[in-house]
Amino acid sequence: MSIISAKQLTRRFGALTAVDHLDLEIAEGEIFALVGPDGAGKTTTMRLLCGLMDPTEGSASVVGHDVVKEPDLVRDQIGYMAQRFGLYQDLTVDENMFFYSDLFGVIGKERDELTTRLLRMTRMEPFRKRLAGKLSGGMKQKLALMCTLLHKPRVLFLDEPTNGVDPVSRRDFWAILYALVRDGLTVMVTTAYLDEAERANRVGMMHHGRLIHCAPPAELKEGMKESCYRVHFVDAHLARQILEEQPGVLGIYNSGVDYHLFVDEQVTKVEALFALTPFTYQLIPPSLEDVFMALTRKEDLSHAA
Numbered sequence: 343m344s345i346i347s348a349k350q351l352t353r354r355f356g357a358l359t360a361v362d363h364l365d366l367e368i369a370e371g372e373i374f375a376l377v378g379p380d381g382a383g384k385t386t387t388m389r390l391l392c393g394l395m396d397p398t399e400g401s402a403s404v405v406g407h408d409v410v411k412e413p414d415l416v417r418d419q420i421g422y423m424a425q426r427f428g429l430y431q432d433l434t435v436d437e438n439m440f441f442y443s444d445l446f447g448v449i450g451k452e453r454d455e456l457t458t459r460l461l462r463m464t465r466m467e468p469f470r471k472r473l474a475g476k477l478s479g480g481m482k483q484k485l486a487l488m489c490t491l492l493h494k495p496r497v498l499f500l501d502e503p504t505n506g507v508d509p510v511s512r513r514d515f516w517a518i519l520y521a522l523v524r525d526g527l528t529v530m531v532t533t534a535y536l537d538e539a540e541r542a543n544r545v546g547m548m549h550h551g552r553l554i555h556c557a558p559p560a561e562l563k564e565g566m567k568e569s570c571y572r573v574h575f576v577d578a579h580l581a582r583q584i585l586e587e588q589p590g591v592l593g594i595y596n597s598g599v600d601y602h603l604f605v606d607e608q609v610t611k612v613e614a615l616f617a618l619t620p621f622t623y624q625l626i627p628p629s630l631e632d633v634f635m636a637l638t639r640k641e642d643l644s645h646a647a
Contacts, residue, residue, distance in 0.1 A: 375542035427486035431475030480511025
């Protein structure tokens with residue numbers, strides 16, 4: 343059963359279409375990751391689903407409530423953690439949590455039990471008396487998450503929650519999300535980290551406001567029709583100029599000291615490309631980042647045509 347549903351959801355800002363006729367179904371108990379570059383429409387989509395912004399066209403419902411007609415009922419059932427969550431820097435961890443508890447009407451024994459459980463889950467118990475402004479980036483995100491969960495929402499919306507956070511804290515944050523989902527929570531998260539998105543049950547790829555693909559990470563990678571090669575060029579600038587003009591070459595993307603080359607083997611072979619300009623190559627399974635780069639490139643070429 344879908345706990346989040348969107349049908350032809352669209353939002354325009356003047357001539358700009360930020361979200362373009364999006365259809366989406368998210369099941370209860372799922373971690374769904376929405377990925378895409380800056381300006382793809384991820385945050386706007388999330389704000390529409392949270393009832394914080396009205397759509398230009400289309401409709402959406404969360405936990406069975408229409409986000410336009412019943413926004414207050416939607417907000418009662420969700421937690422929304424924006425990119426810049428409103429922590430009070432001059433208050434301690436405990437004081438921030440007590441403040442948000444009061445806002446949600448969670449008081450007394452219920453507040454104490456929930457606060458204790460969240461502090462234990464996030465391993466923040468030793469830092470209860472520390473000012474929020476003195477916390478590390480990862481700890482601030484954990485505190486923001488705890489404040490978001492204080493009214494026990496059924497759906498959690500997280501807008502790039504680990505942006506700028508160190509890798510260890512990112513791993514810890516996702517361990518917390520898995521624990522929350524085991525307790526019955528549904529999570530929708532936007533992220534610019536494709537390696538992070540691989541931890542979700544399903545990934546939706548957005549590009550220019552459109553949802554171009556939506557599937558489990560493994561299915562997205564296995565569904566690539568083009569072959570992915572790790573390549574190394576002697577003269578990368580010249581080689582890319584030559585290869586990018588060849589039929590069957592979908593794209594060449596920088597990957598550390600090497601490049602990743604996508605080839606449609608039905609149109610050309612890597613051996614034929616090697617004859618044009620020398621390079622070393624090795625066939626590799628594509629990462630989710632590789633898949634996203636290739637799919638967005640195909641989308642751009644399709645629209646240009």
